[in-house]
Amino acid sequence: METRPAEKVILVTGVTGAGKSTFIQTITGDSNVVIGHGLHSSTQAIATYLAVIEGTEYRFLDTPGFNDTARSEMDVLLCITSWLCDLYCANIRITGIIHVHRISDDRIQGSSFRYLRMLEALCGETCMPNVILMTTHWDKVPIALGQERESELRSGFWNQMIQKGAQTARFDGSATSGWKIAVSLKNCSPVVLAIQEQMIDQGRVLSETDAGQVMNEELVKIQRRTEIELRHVQETLQSQTQHNAQAQADMAEYARGLEKALQDAKMNQQALLAQTQRNRAEWEARFATLYKKMLEQQKKSFLNFVADVVTDVVKMGLTSAFGGGF
Ligand SMILES: Nc1nc2c(ncn2[C@@H]2O[C@H](COP(=O)(O)OP(=O)(O)OP(=O)(O)O)[C@@H](O)[C@H]2O)c(=O)[nH]1
Ligand SMILES: [Mg+2]
Structure with missing residues (x-):
């Protein structure tokens, strides 16, 4: 990603259909932004869009959403993490995180809850003042109901x-x-997110980061909940004496859905934990090169800074020596 130094880089997150792309298209006026009109996620990879607002350049990162049937939540986490680490190594800092939430949702779905927990871990406490929790879909609810939901949130x-500044x-x-x-x-200062610090500076793999641990905990919870429900459905199926074929078929179908959800949760957990063994070397090699580049760049800008200071000191010395006439 090419950025100019003055650009404010803003990460836009939220579950599928929350309105991330719509928000970005509205403010950038860029017709290339892909907006979804189906049930599945339309943003499949991170894309960046530029807007100049009141003379300041903002670059928005549109991300794929959670609760997506085509991509697992684990894939979204990997995709966002990988981008954030690449940006960090390229010396590009995030200035803001806009987390999008539909005010029209009458209850907080599991995926919204998981995403928010993960986002908190991904950013870390010190970055909270750079986070905006933004609600959308206000046109779908009476204003009083929207306000009530907002104050509940x-x-x-x-x-x-x-409480931490969002x-x-x-x-x-x-x-x-x-x-x-x-x-x-x-006016927010660019920040280093917890995931960037933990993966790049501290050399942790994803499963050892705060965000990775939150994801693991959530996957364990999903597995436990689904196992209990599946057992209950299977017992009900076995004990059914009446011959309502349609009801039996519906329940069997429901059980298959639960089995699939359980399998997905297990696969995601395995993928997360496998990072520790399998991907460590690959991950480290990738970031080691980028990290070296970042240090070189930082060293260069530090040397430039020192050179500027030395020039100023010399000028000041000459100024006082020559009575301000220099
Ligand atoms: N009524 C209403 N519809 C909206 C609003 N924001 C977005 N939409 C609609 O919601 C659908 C999904 O919007 P997107 O902007 O694609 O959502 P997204 O968060 O980018 O979703 P993914 O890319 O799939 O993760 C589209 O049909 C939009 O037109 C809103 O504020 N009000
Ligand atoms: Mg989108």
């Missing part, structure tokens, strides 16, 4: 992040509203 689901915002679908939200990040 603020006092419950989002409370911990708000802001909230409403996106009403207009470009003006989107620009206002982006501009509110203008």
Whole structure:
């Protein structure tokens, strides 16, 4: 990704269909942004879009969503992590994280909850002031209901992040509203996210990071819950005496769905844990090269900084020696 030094890089996250791409298309006016109109995720890989708002350049990173049938949550985590590590090594820092949430959702789905927990771990406590929890789909609910849900989110689901400095915002679908939200990040300092520090500076593999551990815990929870439900459905199927063929077929179908969910959760967990053994060398080699580059760049800019200071000191010395006439 090419960026100019003045650009503010903003990561946009959230579950599938939350409205990440719609928000980005609205504020950038870029017709290349892919917006979904089906049940499945439309954003399959991270893409970047530029907007100049009030003279400042913002680069938005559109990410694939959680709760996606085509991509597992684990794939999304890997995709985002890989990008964040590459950016860090290329000396590109994130200035803001906009996490998108549909106010029209009447309850917090498992995937929204998992994503938020993971995001908190991915960013780390010190980056919370750079996070905006942004609600969308306001046109789908009566305003009073939306406000009620928003205050429930603020006092419950989002409370911990708000306590640590995260802001909230409403996106009403207009470009003006989107620009206002982006501009509110203008004065935030670029940050190093926890995942970048843990993977690049500390050399941990994904499963050993805070985000990886949250993902692992969530996968274990899914497995336990699904196993209990599956056992219950199987017992019910076996004990059924009446011959309602349609009901039996529906329940058997439901059991197959649970089996698949259980299998997916196990596979994702294996993929996560396999990082420790199989991918460590590959991961380290990839980032070692990038990290070396970053250090070289930092060294170069440090030397430039020292050279500037020396020049200033020399100038100041000459200025006082020559009575300000230099
Ligand atoms: N009514 C309404 N529809 C919206 C709003 N925001 C997005 N949508 C619609 O919701 C659908 C999904 O929007 P996207 O912007 O593609 O969602 P996304 O978060 O990028 O989803 P993925 O890329 O699949 O993760 C599209 O049909 C949008 O037109 C909104 O504020 N109100
Ligand atoms: Mg999208």
